[in-house]
Amino acid sequence: MKLKYEEAAAGHGKDQPDDDHSAGLTSTASLSPRPGACADVAIVILNWNGAGFLRRFLPGVLTHADGARVVVADNASTDDSVELLARDFPAVELLLLDRNFGFCEGYNQALAQVDSDFFVLLNSDVEVNLGWLRPLRRLLEVNPLIAAVQPKLLAHADPTYFEYAGAGGGYLDRLAYPFCRGRLFDTLEKDRGQYDDPRPVAWASGACLLVRRSAWQALGGLEPAFFAHMEEIDFCWRLWNAGHEVWYHGGSAVQHVGGGTLPKTNPRKTYLNFRNGLALLYKNAAPGELLPALLQRLLLDGVAGLRFLASGQLANCWAVVRAHFSFYGQLGYWRKRRRLAQPHLRVAERPGVYNGSLVWAYFGRSKRKFSELGLK
Incomplete structure (x- = not known):
């Protein structure tokens, strides 16, 4: 494509x-x-x-x-x-x-x-x-x-x-x-x-x-x-x-300029990013790829919450928790939106997708540039 x-x-x-x-x-x-x-x-x-x-x-x-x-x-x-x-x-x-x-x-x-x-x-x-x-x-x-x-x-x-x-x-x-x-x-x-x-x-x-x-x-x-x-x-x-x-x-x-409405450290932005990230994946991931990706995403979100907690960012940690409760509480709505989105393209069929974990590449393998990911 x-x-x-x-x-x-x-x-x-x-x-x-x-x-x-x-x-x-x-x-x-x-x-x-x-x-x-x-x-x-x-x-x-x-x-x-x-x-x-x-x-x-x-x-x-x-x-x-x-x-x-x-x-x-x-x-x-x-x-x-x-x-x-x-x-x-x-x-x-x-x-x-x-x-x-x-x-x-x-x-x-x-x-x-x-x-x-x-x-x-x-x-x-x-x-x-x-x-x-x-x-x-x-x-x-x-x-x-x-x-x-x-x-x-x-x-x-x-x-x-x-x-x-x-x-x-x-x-x-x-x-x-x-x-x-x-x-x-x-x-x-x-x-x-x-x-x-x-x-x-x-x-x-x-x-x-x-x-x-x-x-x-x-x-x-x-x-x-x-x-x-x-x-x-x-x-x-x-x-x-x-x-x-x-x-x-x-x-x-x-x-x-960026950050004109909410700065990156704002707990409201943290909440929206984590909640919308879950909804984004749930709405659009192809059948067969959704469940394993969602389970891994939940685990990594938990790790992110613990990192906020360890660094004393209690408001951001709580924002991650609230984001998850909001997503679960609206699952019926997101299920309807998923049907409307008609997801069918798998990872290999979508341009601009890295078939790996960015979290692991960045934090585990110290990849800091796009060119280091092996993408063209």
Whole structure:
């Protein structure tokens, strides 16, 4: 299933209406397309109390939009985000949500109201550069099988290094632990052009993600129960199961601050990562591979909890416990979502999957770079 970029360029899902997500949403602008090179693209920024990031990065988004529409969907911010947008950014189309729906349902609510053929899910803490959008749009144009693509993500604090949330494209190990070309756990590589090639990946970063509207609607958008964290991995895994492709394109690069909503040490983030990690595996792993992978994942999560306890991080340890109780308590819901996801692709059939244990490679064998895993 791995196509070379040249093969993709020679390539010439399915489309059904999404559920009605319009409740609680009003528009303060006309959402009609405007002419330009990327006029069929809508750059949609989901904002919650991010006035500082909007003030800092939105001018660049507008400057380098390449004809695309720029939409900010505000998740019921309590800061001055809405006033800032109305006063300083009249060119931005503004959608107002009446409460904080979280990242997943917030985007589901907002994108149901935007009728462009392509969406860019763009974090408010991302700085874009001249020409960043067109290579992504071009890739989807030359290969209709591709439903989602991310650019290279570099660290805003030091753009010579990859950024945690997407780096050079997203991968999974056989237990669904996520990692990237350029990032294993918390170890970031320096960008030396080693991951500039376009290629299929297991998942693409939600910090900057170009998506076909038809595929988004066919899959029902992001998993609302995730709230935030790992939602793009789940979405991309479902894309592969549905016959679409997910790619990374190193010919486009953006800079991401990261941790703009919750820092990595926040117990709430720990809870979401562990709970969503279990749900991700349960929803999408192929029959026959689910049970052994889930049992190993439960064991490793227990080890992680004990490490938090040993290091005095009691809140994070308790977050792991709560994550497991939440997953077990909602097992009926996750079972229904698994049926909808229609998992069938085995590890060997999915691009971007390491048929080994990332935990063992990193902590047991001291592998710190993507290239040391033996993946191409």
